[in-house]
Amino acid sequence: MSMDDVFKALADESRRTLLDRLHARNGQTLGDLCEGLAMSRQAVTKHLAILEAANLVATRRQGREKLHFLNPVPINDIAERWIGKFERDRLAALSDLKRQLESDDHE
Amino acid sequence: MSMDDVFKALADESRRTLLDRLHARNGQTLGDLCEGLAMSRQAVTKHLAILEAANLVATRRQGREKLHFLNPVPINDIAERWIGKFERDRLAALSDLKRQLESDDHE
DNA sequence: CCAATATGCAACTATATGGTTGCCTGTCAA
DNA sequence: TTGACAGGCAACCATATAGTTGCATATTGG
Structure with missing residues (x-):
């Protein structure tokens, strides 16, 4: 969650798109966030992990689903x-x- | 000067340090900005070019010197x-x- | 239970990127 | 004019990173 992680996380267009989606509707699952994107689910998983490590996204498990929330701080x-x-x-x-x-x- | 250029420019620690220096004192030359940094002048030149392309830094020539200014927009x-x-x-x-x-x- | 759903992990590949060295150009002052 | 100073350009190398495929784990509903 260092400063460098934040900038590295924001450096990728796909990750910025994910933040845009969460800004539009907060609390989406991985499946939700994959919809309509031109890349594999595993790619999205990796991007979300990077955003989470940078503290730009917070998560909450709910059964077999994982909800994602944008952190603007x-x-x-x-x-x-x-x-x-x-x-x-x-x-x-x-x-x-x-x-x-x-x-x-x-x- | 696209949005992507800005994020890519900010993704590097060395470039962020250069912005910090300009934030502390605006209008420095290439030589000024090199001082005390653990990399070659050519490396700094490349970083400044990237910052300028991203519109994060504006420049003005003055004789054989080139002055650099931070643009916060x-x-x-x-x-x-x-x-x-x-x-x-x-x-x-x-x-x-x-x-x-x-x-x-x-x- | 068990099949479908939702997510996690690991190895591999191609490309992007930061840094280097070597040389060239332009400007100032004695 | 000429040497020194300020900066510019290009080729090269090592590593980081975005994306892929393939397989594994965990939860839910019938």
């Missing part, structure tokens, strides 16, 4: 490392504004 | 991807509190 730590407190607020405001403008475009 | 985008607006505020508050407690410890 290490992600926040990344931002804290290189973005100062005030700069953070400024960038957050900019992001909000950008989202606002984009959603207006689509109306 | 892609870092912020990472946090935005998996942390909701309200969750972001909550995590930021927690981080501030944690920092506060830690600084108290050291007094």
